[in-house]
Amino acid sequence: MKNLFFLFLLTIATFSCGEDDNAQPSDNFDRQAMLTHWADNIIIPGYVAFTGSTTDLQAAVADFVANPELATLSALRSAWETAYLDWQKVAMYEIGKAEELLLTNNLNIYPVDVAALDANINSGVYNLELPSTNDQQGFPALDYLLYGLDTDELTLVNLYADNESYRLYLQAVANRINTLAQAVLNDWTDRYRGEFVANDGNSATASVDRFVNDYIFFYEKHLRAGKVGIPAGVFSGAPLDNTVEAYYRRNFSKTLLLASLDAVQDFFNGKSFDGSSTGPSLAAYLTELNAEKDGLPLAEVINEQFDQTRVQVALLADDFTEQIAADNTVMLATYDQLQINVINLKVDMLQKLNINVDYVDADGD
């Protein structure tokens, strides 16, 4: 019996060490292929589109500043909307340079601190590189500058025409958005893409583990809580309607939410940025691992829930401020739908993929 046991154990040990000829079976899920697809077909094209939009935005600001009139204002507002929508598609990639620069903190912290922003304009003294100015710049600042200063377009145009301090601030904000976007894109193409793809292991610091953590963090904190939960008062007990995204623009928060939700689901399914194809993805990885929940493929369950959420979002008014005032329960119901996939992603998916939810590399036993 004892000898048998040893034989057994040694056999395993020998097998384990001896069969490295078969170490690359084709049926293994190829994490490097997934990372390559993510980088080349989803993330980098996303940043290319985004920097294109921020460049246009910067140009539109320059046009408006040089020539403040209704037509240039309209073009600028449209450029802002496009860039803001393109931002929704890359906001979840807070890794590499974006993480280092705290891109989200610089581009999309809302509500905007109106008092501080006004003070910046009036004093003409500000340094947007300081973390303390995070809520005085980015898209929310432009939201205020383009829609919040005055509801009457002509008055707004005149305000810019008459005040250089306003024109300068508008330019400073738009320039910084573009600079940051360019920095992130350049880092991806120059350096980070290689590092990202090469780090294809399964430790807590490997690309898949870190990226998936960032992805879920985005879904939980920025999409679920930021866009819906916080304005609906989920964490405060009373609605906070001034915390909706694009508060001054009105009628735009739902568009942004949908863009973000689509981006998250498309990423899950490995849909390339141009929408032409799909590649290796989290969904495919789960399928490869035969991950199930309640007898259904987990990838299907998650996709189904994204779709359910979209149905619920469709019931929301375009203007969340208006929705919260009229009937906040629709917002709360949206939060509940979003919440279900937090559990599917964070508990079920992470367990199947054997990814730790934190990056604390504490010992286990």
Next chain:
Amino acid sequence: MLIMSMPMGINKRLATYFQSTTSAAPLAVFRIFFGILMLISLIRFAALGWIEKLYLEPSFHFTFYGFGWVKPLGGYTYLLFVVCGLAALMITLGYRYRLAIAVFFCSFTYIELMDKTTYLNHYYFVSVMSFLLFFLPAAAYFSLDARRKSATLVPRWSIDAVKLMLTIVYFYAGLAKLNSDWLLEAKPLSIWLATKDSIPLIGGLLKETWVAYAFSWSGALYDLFIPFLLWYRPTRSLAFVAVVIFHLLTRILFPIGMFPYIMIVSTLIFFGPEFHKKVLSVISRLGEWLGMVPSANYEDMTSLSTVSSSSSKVSLPSTQSGDATGTLPSTFKIGILTCFFALQLLIPFRYQLYPGELFWTEQGFRFSWRVMLMEKAGYAQFKVVDGESGRHFYVDNSEFLNPFQEKQMAFQPDFILEYAHYLAETYRERGLKSAQVYVESYVALNGRGSQPFVDPTVDLAQVEISLKHKNWLLPFRDEIKGL
């Protein structure tokens, strides 16, 4: 007493056993390596920044029942680690051993009691082993203490006690694996191994189902049989080879820190005196070479040692602490250790006192050598309701917990309850006169889909924190058969 009530034959044999002696070398080697590994563990812990991350940064700590008063000491926490490390060094050198091991046991156990988020069976093992070592004459030989009075012989039971403890650890770990998840589903190993394909050489195999089963079964057999194969001389060497392979394999596959090394080194105690004398002579030469030990010291001690004999252990209580021969009467030590081992045998079975699935409720899970048994993850969303206005809101856990604490809290009922009480108290301080705390939580166990975990209609602020059955947990919608 236990011994009295037994028939004469056994009584006599027991008396003979407890009076018999054996070489002190194995215990000395054990002491030296135990101290070194503890020192390395503590330095590693500090170097990884875990003192800050795990004990100083969080504003809230999860405490063990009855030990709520054990808290991190702010900046003095570093001092605690320094004291613990110095004690480990003193243990290795055998300098004022009795004091050193007492300080080590207290400081190490205090560290582990500060926050149960970091609970690991191997930390518990260290506490248990250092408690045991306090009663053993581990510095009687080849130590600084032994310069005054050395003994080459120690009671046989003192070495057997260490072996018995190791046997309990392995055997109980093996018993815990005799369940349907482990044996029939190869869970959780199949989950963990499937994504380890980037490991050199064996990576490609780890995704194979049969490999997960082979690992599960051989792991269970290993734990159940290895202590006995180590006791039994003919199989001992081969068993030790298995120990090394097994623990190094776990080291490669899983992030389990120092534990594999601690176990590999600990099992050396099963070898006979000749082996350990060789180890000591190597250490002695190494010490000489490093200039730490005056040359010929080891030989001195060896020659001195013939003076002492087995009778030296029944020494009278002495006032000198740190004395190599010990200050406690043998019968007293044996009495204490008998109780200690009885508890060690019983504690892992306390889960039988609770209804429900052990893996789900974790009532009686800790301190039972249940290692690597579960892949468990959860999500807990707490709802605070103002009892007066009925107004409610959800809690952002990251406001109070670090990610590691939040992760551990989400699937362990005693954590959830303690946190709920903390939330109630915090929001009461923030002005909610009657804060009710509810939780919507989901837990996934060993690859099953996530299921609701806690009854969301129970106000946890009203639930008493106790060792009683947690009837506010929802039942596990599956069955795991076995121990």
